[in-house]
Amino acid sequence: MQPHHDGSPLYVSDQAPRLGDTVRVRVRIPRSFGPVRAVRTRSNPDHEPRFADASSVGSTPGWDWWEASIEVENPVHGYRFLITRGDGSSVWLNATGLWTTETLDVDDFRLVAYDAPPEWASSSVLYQVFPDRFARSALADTRRLPKWALPANWTDPVDDVPPGRSKQFYGGDLDGAAERLDYLADLGVTLVYLTPVFPGRSNHRYDASSFHQVDSLLGGDEALARFTAAAHERGLKVIGDLTTNHCGDGHEWFRAAYGHPDAPESDFFYWLNDEHTEYVSWLGVSSLPKLNWASQELRRWFIEGPESVVAHWLKPPFSLDGWRIDVANMTGRYREDDFNAEVRRTIRRT
Structure with a gap:
């Protein structure tokens, strides 16, 4: 089992944000993944990396939930998660899965601030x-x-x-x-x-x-x-x-x-x-x-x-x-x- 995030309301607080809005994003990490020291989001507004610390916001059987706040600064605002284990090693979670090396911006999760569809x-x-x-x-x-x-x-x-x-x-x-x-x-x-x-x-x-x-x-x-x-x-x-x-x-x-x-x-x-x-x-x-x-x-x-x-x-x-x-x-x-x-x-x- 691996950490999980998707674009549903359970994981993203606002499905149709506007530029300048703050959106809360959550990641769910299985206990079987091992101890977690820290979780951060890595965004890339205007192609300049920016990090935000996530905090532990609750648990369900077998899982821990972490949440961070992201300001939407571009019409398509990409983000990924950086999860640091208890032993100091880190992994990246993006829209293509879990990685031990830094990933490409094109594979990030995305917040989209264009006008919402009907x-x-x-x-x-x-x-x-x-x-x-x-x-x-x-x-x-x-x-x-x-x-x-x-x-x-x-x-x-x-x-x-x-x-x-x-x-x-x-x-x-x-x-x-x-x-x-x-x-x-x-x-x-x-x-x-x-x-x-x-x-x-x-x-x-x-x-x-x-x-x-x-x-x-x-x-x-x-x-x-x-x-x-x-x-x-x-x-x-x-x-x-x-x-x-x-x-x-x-x-x-x-x-x-x-x-x-x-x-x-x-x-x-x-x-x-x-x-x-x-x-x-x-x-x-x-x-x-x-x-x-x-x-x-x-x-x-x-x-x-x-x-x-x-x-x-x-x-x-x-x-x-x-x-x-x-x-x-x-x-x-x-x-x-x-x-x-x-x-x-x-x-x-x-």
Whole structure:
């Protein structure tokens, strides 16, 4: 058995501190660990180490509890524990475990002082709906299949080998999903996560050809409005799925820029030749051109302010409760560029 600390309220007094707040952190040390002479926290505000002494605050069968106070001095404030045994030897406890050598700052426990997420985000029971695979309404039979689709019967097994992996098409839609909302509510679900609903050339729709409309194969804009209204009537939240790292090579922005260096949209992408016919894509997948967030116009169109794509779908009649961001880790990052923090904070403000 080893000393233990985690981010739960039992170990961290404030789950959503502000800059300047003092937070109490606790570590639980098993008696089998042996005598403990001292416990300290080691923080690193502004990249300068700072220590605070912990005191013994109580015991439970087989365990002793130690507590220290830490002032939150940076938006992401790291800390670890230094435990000195009775024989004078010391060990470090960080988010990766117990160490006898000094550890890296990146592996520290963290207090985060950014604005807290909404309460419902951490208390939700989430159910992911992949629209093509979840349910079909009667209207699905009236729609013409797209050229890219490999049609499948609802009872056919899933094909996980390309091209079927992304082209196999079952024809599930949003009205079919809405018809199953009572089932989700009966399961105890409180939050529905829809994978992308924008038009594309795949069953997963992570290759959006527009961010301004819902795929007609899913029932179009009206179907999304019906779905969220029906979900909200049952007390369910709904979040959408947005690709901020890339779009599809059929996207209206990309088609306007491809081969047209003078197009306003050409700044939205990374080009590898002057003719704008070769470009950077996500992991080399040519159908997923990577977005260039150095473009202020892209930010204005896509993520910033009440007229942006991000805001549009949060407003009535669609009223999404939030977004899941796809490939958030790579968004805005390419070679020497790193706009990731700017993008994610702008999305959050919007």
